[in-house]
Amino acid sequence: MGTEQLREHVAQQLRRTRQRSALLTDSVDDDDLVRQHSRLMSPLVWDLAHIGNQEEIWLVRDVGGREPLRTDIDELYDAFQHPRAQRPQLPLLGPTEARGYVGQVRDKVLDVLERVPLEGRRLTEHAFAFGMIVQHEQQHDETMLATHQLRAGAPVLEAPPPPAASAGPLPAEVLVPGGAFTMGTSTEPWALDNERPAHTVHVDPFFIDTVPVTNRQYQRFIADGGYDHPRWWSEAGWAYRQRADLTAPRFWTREGERWLRRRFGMTEPVPPDEPVVHVCCYEAEAYAAWAGRRLPTEAEWEKAARFDPATGRSRRYPWGDADPTPEHANLGQRHLQPAPVGAYPSGASPLGVHQLIGDVWEWTSSEFHGYPGFVAFPYREYSEVFFGDEYRVLRGGSFGTDAAACRGTFRNWDYPIRRQIFAGFRTARDARPDELG
Numbered sequence: 434m435g436t437e438q439l440r441e442h443v444a445q446q447l448r449r450t451r452q453r454s455a456l457l458t459d460s461v462d463d464d465d466l467v468r469q470h471s472r473l474m475s476p477l478v479w480d481l482a483h484i485g486n487q488e489e490i491w492l493v494r495d496v497g498g499r500e501p502l503r504t505d506i507d508e509l510y511d512a513f514q515h516p517r518a519q520r521p522q523l524p525l526l527g528p529t530e531a532r533g534y535v536g537q538v539r540d541k542v543l544d545v546l547e548r549v550p551l552e553g554r555r556l557t558e559h560a561f562a563f564g565m566i567v568q569h570e571q572q573h574d575e576t577m578l579a580t581h582q583l584r585a586g587a588p589v590l591e592a593p594p595p596p597a598a599s600a601g602p603l604p605a606e607v608l609v610p611g612g613a614f615t616m617g618t619s620t621e622p623w624a625l626d627n628e629r630p631a632h633t634v635h636v637d638p639f640f641i642d643t644v645p646v647t648n649r650q651y652q653r654f655i656a657d658g659g660y661d662h663p664r665w666w667s668e669a670g671w672a673y674r675q676r677a678d679l680t681a682p683r684f685w686t687r688e689g690e691r692w693l694r695r696r697f698g699m700t701e702p703v704p705p706d707e708p709v710v711h712v713c714c715y716e717a718e719a720y721a722a723w724a725g726r727r728l729p730t731e732a733e734w735e736k737a738a739r740f741d742p743a744t745g746r747s748r749r750y751p752w753g754d755a756d757p758t759p760e761h762a763n764l765g766q767r768h769l770q771p772a773p774v775g776a777y778p779s780g781a782s783p784l785g786v787h788q789l790i791g792d793v794w795e796w797t798s799s800e801f802h803g804y805p806g807f808v809a810f811p812y813r814e815y816s817e818v819f820f821g822d823e824y825r826v827l828r829g830g831s832f833g834t835d836a837a838a839c840r841g842t843f844r845n846w847d848y849p850i851r852r853q854i855f856a857g858f859r860t861a862r863d864a865r866p867d868e869l870g
């Protein structure tokens with residue numbers, strides 16, 4: 434891509450992303466914009482001004498070398514200064530002020546984008562800083578979508594239903610051959626620091642579910658007393674199950690013999706063939722143990738998603754190196770729910786694993802650490818400060834994740850108790866020697 438094409442590409446990504454932020458913040462009234470819908474989340478108006486503040490810090494001040502618009506609010510919108518639960522008490526910009534601020538920042542950024550050299554400095558090489566800010570805004574858009582899901586009241590968002598299943602009968606599981614593969618990337622221009630560098634990882638042969646675990650399957654776990662038997666749960670998982678009184682995925686309620694769920698203000702029967710969503714990592718682990726299986730490691734997930742046995746190389750996405758289209762995966766809030774399993778045959782990996790990208794984030798068994806050779810860039814707070822055993826890695830993105838913020842190498846992380854995120858899972862097991870043919 435030439436420099437002028439790259440500038441046009443960035444401008445288009447910024448525009449498209451801002452349209453989504455506007456939809457998420459203009460679809461509710463001012464009262465809903467400033468209210469805290471859950472202690473787990475910021476008021477939507479905080480996310481909005483925080484998006485603008487990060488854009489100002491990186492693109493206006495650092496990349497552009499311009500005068501700050503408002504240094505006085507940096508502290509208010511520094512995610513490390515104030516936990517989400519306390520943000521409603523802060524003297525935040527109101528809805529009109531916040532919209533005005535993000536608009537002013539954007540005008541300056543578009544001017545910077547036209548003038549700044551996109552070479553000679555690592556931060557601007559391939560427009561990385563712009564890509565980082567696009568991804569940051571998209572990540573907050575997904576967070577705001579989760580806030581919408583937590584919000585009480587009538588529906589305000591609308592979208593067509595996802596496509597129906599079209600893949601035909603699929604095997605329950607797929608064998609992923611053992612051996613080395615390339616994990617992570619050193620070449621993806623907008624990959625974030627924690628996805629780097631590319632490195633070789635050995636994985637023993639294993640089987641992985643062809644598709645994510647569905648509501649139908651998960652209901653069998655519930656019906657079989659899955660939530661009542663500590664034997665399926667880890668010690669920490671059972672303690673949390675007891676403390677939080679977990680009995681079903683979040684947003685589910687029982688009505689006689691059937692399960693209903695609340696989804697963006699609507700109540701509806703739980704669709705059996707969709708991937709289960711709004712389960713925490715402990716629930717995913719318990720289901721897997723009950724099924725005689727386990728969660729995949731992060732490396733196993735990535736090998737199932739990217740490894741091409743014909744060439745031995747790792748692809749950018751399961752379907753190849755092309756950017757995602759609506760044929761490949763359920764991404765970008767095009768639909769307000771996961772698609773039924775089998776809905777994206779064109780998105781399958783070379784080994785035949787489906788729906789790894791989009792639909793639901795997938796919990797893995799791995800804690801969040803830097804890859805060998807990790808270097809924090811451009812700031813430690815993007816990921817390094819979260820490395821350790823507190824967080825679990827999630828992969829693949831959800832229906833609420835934008836294509837710009839999702840790749841075969843993309844890593845998300847969260848506490849294993851979190852259920853408000855759009856997370857589900859698939860299971861895996863070791864292959865036995867007699868199964869390797």
Ligand SMILES: [Fe+2]
Nearest residue numbers: 483512569573
């Ligand atoms: Fe942020």
